[in-house]
Amino acid sequence: MQPMSTDKQNNFNFETLLEASVKTHGHLCPGQVLGVRMSMLGLRKIGIDDPKGKDRKSLIVFVEMDRCATDAVQSVTGCSLGHRTMKFVDYGKMAAAYLNLKTNSAVRVIAREDSRDRAKNYFPDIEDKYKAQLEAYKIMSDEELFDVMDVTIEIRPEDLPGKPLKRVKCDKCGEHVQDMRDLTVDGKIYCKACNEGAYYKVSKQ
Numbered sequence: 537m538q539p540m541s542t543d544k545q546n547n548f549n550f551e552t553l554l555e556a557s558v559k560t561h562g563h564l565c566p567g568q569v570l571g572v573r574m575s576m577l578g579l580r581k582i583g584i585d586d587p588k589g590k591d592r593k594s595l596i597v598f599v600e601m602d603r604c605a606t607d608a609v610q611s612v613t614g615c616s617l618g619h620r621t622m623k624f625v626d627y628g629k630m631a632a633a634y635l636n637l638k639t640n641s642a643v644r645v646i647a648r649e650d651s652r653d654r655a656k657n658y659f660p661d662i663e664d665k666y667k668a669q670l671e672a673y674k675i676m677s678d679e680e681l682f683d684v685m686d687v688t689i690e691i692r693p694e695d696l697p698g699k700p701l702k703r704v705k706c707d708k709c710g711e712h713v714q715d716m717r718d719l720t721v722d723g724k725i726y727c728k729a730c731n732e733g734a735y736y737k738v739s740k741q
């Protein structure tokens with residue numbers, strides 16, 4: 537079943553994309569449906585119809601959540617952390633932004649909070665809320681599911697795919713830092729862990 541939306545205009549096939557994302561993610565969930573729909577919409581808005589083929593070097597995605605939907609965004613767009621084409625921005629929001637590097641066109645797509653309540657009305661006979669939500673998200677319109685914001689995104693050269701622009705040694709811990717994530721304080725070079733404090737503590741040996 538295709539969603540009741542203008543996505544029919546482009547090359548994306550919702551069912552095929554959903555199937556692929558479920559395979560990668562490991563299960564079918566409302567997040568997969570939302571992430572697939574969100575990405576189809578975002579890509580269409582920035583004029584990208586072949587994200588894994590001819591457009592693969594033109595696309596950067598910013599995900600604002602590390603949840604189920606994130607895997608769907610990765611599956612549809614082909615963007616990943618490892619390719620530096622997916623940027624994780626830890627906002628805890630069900631939103632993602634899609635940037636076309638060739639045209640600089642960018643949109644931010646946000647899942648509407650009221651879509652959860654609306655979803656209930658679509659399948660009142662399905663008792664399992666989760667299932668009702670999942671099925672509703674498949675057929676609700678883009679307008680019901682998402683808000684779309686035209687945005688400008690300036691991406692720094694050191695954040696683009698390609699070879700690291702710089703590689704230095706931290707004066708404190710001796711570990712190497714690339715991609716200009718180092719900081720110079722009073723003439724000394726520090727990694728972020730040494731300068732800001734690390735997320736880990738070294739265990740006693």
Ligand SMILES: [Zn+2]
Binds near residue numbers: 565567605
């Ligand atoms: Zn999931």
Ligand SMILES: [Zn+2]
Binds near residue numbers: 708727729
């Ligand atoms: Zn260091």
